[in-house]
Amino acid sequence: xxxxxxxxxxxxxxxxxxxxxxxxxxxxxxxxxxxxxxxxxxxxxxxxxxxxxxxxxxxxxxxxxxxx
Numbered sequence: 826x827x828x829x830x831x832x833x834x835x836x837x838x839x840x841x842x843x844x845x846x847x848x849x850x851x852x853x854x855x856x857x858x859x860x861x862x863x864x865x866x867x868x869x870x871x872x873x874x875x876x877x878x879x880x881x882x883x884x885x886x887x888x889x890x891x892x893x
Contacts, residue, residue: 835846884892 835843838846
């Protein structure tokens, strides 16, 4: 079903059913967002992709004026 077909069906409904359809669409959007939030992340997927140099904590050149 494309958007035009859905819109045609929606516009043919009486006002009180349009409100129910709107409520249902909001419910579906909420349900979709909850699924995105509850997807579990697996720990350690990026292990070995990031390396830090030994001088990571050393002051950077050119930023002396900001440290004063």
